[in-house]
Amino acid sequence: MKGKIFIIEDEASIIQLVQLNLEKEGFIVASSLNGNEGLKGLKKFEPNLLLLDWMLPDLSGIDVCKNIRKDNNFKNLPIIMLTAKGEEEDKIKGLESGVDDYITKPFSFNELSARIKAVLRRSDPNIVANDLIFEDLKLDRIEKRVFRDEKEIQLGPTEFRLLEFFLTNPKRVYSRDQILETVWPNNVNVESRTIDVHIRRLRQSINIKDKKELIRTVRSSGYSLV
Amino acid sequence: MKGKIFIIEDEASIIQLVQLNLEKEGFIVASSLNGNEGLKGLKKFEPNLLLLDWMLPDLSGIDVCKNIRKDNNFKNLPIIMLTAKGEEEDKIKGLESGVDDYITKPFSFNELSARIKAVLRRSDPNIVANDLIFEDLKLDRIEKRVFRDEKEIQLGPTEFRLLEFFLTNPKRVYSRDQILETVWPNNVNVESRTIDVHIRRLRQSINIKDKKELIRTVRSSGYSLV
DNA sequence: TTCTTTTGTTACAGAAATATTACAATTTAA
DNA sequence: TTAAATTGTAATATTTCTGTAACAAAAGAA
Structure with a gap:
């Protein structure tokens, strides 16, 4: 800066x-x-x-x-x-x-x-710092690209925002409501279960074999990046 | 604060x-x-x-x-x-x-x-202070994690809340009714004996061999963290 | 000791939370 | 306009958690 x-x-x-x-x-x-x-x-x-x-x-x-x-x-x-x-x-x-x-x-x-x-x-x-980095995960806000372990990963817009959100506070556990509030445009009503599906899609995209799972499920609380 | x-x-x-x-x-x-x-x-x-x-x-x-x-x-x-x-x-x-x-x-x-x-x-x-610490026990409310002696411990949601409750007032003895009121969601009716079972589960999780028992039973009064 | 009360332990069925899948509707790109 | 990608939801499958009952063990009381 x-x-x-x-x-x-x-x-x-x-x-x-x-x-x-x-x-x-x-x-x-x-x-x-x-x-x-x-x-x-x-x-x-x-x-x-x-x-x-x-x-x-x-x-x-x-x-x-x-x-x-x-x-x-x-x-x-x-x-x-x-x-x-x-x-x-x-x-x-x-x-x-x-x-x-x-x-x-x-x-x-x-x-x-x-x-x-x-x-x-x-x-x-x-x-401005534009890259969000966590371990071997990198998100470039300018070019809207995501990399895991140097290799680029394709994400849909929602998955991108979701990951961006997690990266601003890695490790912290967020409830589905908190995720909804921040990641989805205001005043949009979506089922909180919908988040599960997006989490799944994000997981599928960012997980590489032989590499550890990056998204932790915390039962009855939500999800976090680990 | x-x-x-x-x-x-x-x-x-x-x-x-x-x-x-x-x-x-x-x-x-x-x-x-x-x-x-x-x-x-x-x-x-x-x-x-x-x-x-x-x-x-x-x-x-x-x-x-x-x-x-x-x-x-x-x-x-x-x-x-x-x-x-x-x-x-x-x-x-x-x-x-x-x-x-x-x-x-x-x-x-x-x-x-x-x-x-x-x-x-x-x-x-x-x-707000987010870590509850008692001797070698640590509970992180943000990341929803519990450690004993630096090693992480897996707890189910109820055991987590139970431990969180004890940690807010270590040493103090709580009756089963008090525990029920605070740790369980409002208006839920569960047998007070159910707490014994959860206490057992919590004990099993947080007790490490060669380390002292952390939950004390006070006969006819309840339990406390010691 | 023997009886009574309280707590510990275990197993299990039902409940609750999450994962996964498929699909229709919509948006975006070609 | 058509094809492809993206989204949200509902239905189903799977996993994990909870509460209870039944019996065992321990601690007090008589």
């Missing part, structure tokens, strides 16, 4: 908090308290991503954004907008003006961090 | 009592005496869990709950509802509105504490 992140935000306390945490994760951070200064600082700093407040004392976030998009050097700079409003209308306006993602204040740092990584993953994959 | 807990409850005495005890356990606690203020306070405080009274002077607990679930930042905030009513109907309503657990007033602090930890264990496992 060696990317550079620029913050334009007028509340110094937010900058401080975010900067501290991002630096802890290995990002290099610079910031500015208003739009005009921000635009200048940006050009010097050449960040990989910009966190941009919606409401600024001089220019609005959208103005800053439009300004940036005009500049050939920053046409593709990923921008995450910070906004206190939750209105749908604003979100649409923001996306039209070329914002990559949104986050509504107050936000937890975990959420911010997740969004930053998701955006960077698309724009600048090298900056 | 470093999590943050927010309480919305109109009886100041309850808040005081709960807050005192939770802080003793290392939680950071904030509170509010009514629903509207609570919703605001909540957003500033960013708790890991909310204790929510069912009856509030302004909004009902359910309203507060629904309100919270609408907010993207708090959609997944674990909520434990405090209620004086015991009616089944209410429980169902509450669960539909997205509550994670229930507790009926009056409650003992021990019960509350246990439920809080159980809920946190699911949502935010890092906050």
Whole structure:
């Protein structure tokens, strides 16, 4: 994690908090308290991503954004907008003006961090850790590939997400409900038994003969990666 | 134990009592005496869990709950509802509105504490202590594993719960009825002698040769871990 | 000792949880 | 549009777990 992140935000306390945490994760951070200064600082700093407040004392976030998009050097700079409003209308306006993602204040740092990584993953994959590795199993989030013991394995979309989920917390046992909540799109109703079937399919795919079983069944509790 | 807990409850005495005890356990606690203020306070405080009274002077607990679930930042905030009513109907309503657990007033602090930890264990496992250790015995609640003297031991679900129960209060003697109440799912009727059989199974599993017996029989009283 | 009460042990049938399979419906790719 | 891949479910098979009853053993009481 060696990317550079620029913050334009007028509340110094937010900058401080975010900067501290991002630096802890290995990002290099610079910031500015208003739009005009921000635009200048940006050009010097050449960040990989910009966190941009919606409401600024001089220019609005959208103005800053439009300004940036005009500049050939920053046409593709990923921008995450910070906004206190939750209105749908604003979100649409923001996306039209070329914002990559949104986050509504107050936000937890975990959420911010997740969004930053998701955006960077698309724009600048090298900056972010994209491989999930567990023993001889490797999952590449960028190329959407899975390897066991160097050999590539074909997985369907659901099995891929399922494995990705297990890999974010290997060894931990998850109940069927937890799996359902996280791996399946929201508000989708599927039988919890359906998971058994997907577990089976995943097992069939990732298990190699002479290699140990990777998915543990914990009766009455769920499954885990081991 | 470093999590943050927010309480919305109109009886100041309850808040005081709960807050005192939770802080003793290392939680950071904030509170509010009514629903509207609570919703605001909540957003500033960013708790890991909310204790929510069912009856509030302004909004009902359910309203507060629904309100919270609408907010993207708090959609997944674990909520434990405090209620004086015991009616089944209410429980169902509450669960539909997205509550994670229930507790009926009056409650003992021990019960509350246990439920809080159980809920946190699911949502935010890092906050809660997850390993139960007694001498050379270790039970890992996250991975659902048990070790004696570093060596793993296979246990069935009931034996696991039974051991987990003993480990939360080693040395203390429990009657068969107490064990039944806590270890078995509610409203299940099993012979109290059945426990003897499970004790035997547990003993067989966790006893290693040359190592001392871990479960003590207290004639006419029950069993304990020693 | 002898009787009474409590606990230990064993075996087993039924229950519960999981695994596996097949299939129809849907989505995606060709 | 057709063919192939993917998904969810239901039905069935298999495995593992549970509770109970029956008898044995142990501990107290008389």
